[in-house]
Amino acid sequence: MQPGDQHLPQNDRSGQPNPFLPQTHPISRSTAQEIASIQAKLERQLGPEYISDRPGAGGGKVQYLEAWKVINLANEIFGFNGWSSSIQNISVDYVCLMSDAHLYLDGRGQGEW
DSSP states (O other): OOTTGGGSGGGOOSOOOOTTSOOOOOOOHHHHHHHHHHHHHHHSOOOGGGEEEEEOGGGOEEEEEOHHHHHHHHHHHHOTTSOOOEEEEEEEEEEEEOTTSOEEEEEEEEEEO
16 A cells, blocks of 8 residues: 555545545436426427517617516426526616606616526
């Protein structure tokens, strides 16, 4: 036995796992099937019924996903309370105060789902 060989896995008699080795956690067949099912749902392309549009600059159209549709999809795929979201960045592009005391904002945001 060479110096340091006592620390090799085959010579370790302490019964403690080596914290520096990658830990492997086997998954059950049902967990693997659930992962495959979620992956298949995520790989599907959204149909036109999910895409909304509104007038944009220069008379063009801006396409977007309505938040309620995204929330419903996330609940369908991950289950209620099986996911989270956060706003990462938001900016205001346009502000208009109308004479009837209504404030109109137009902007964009960036988030993570």
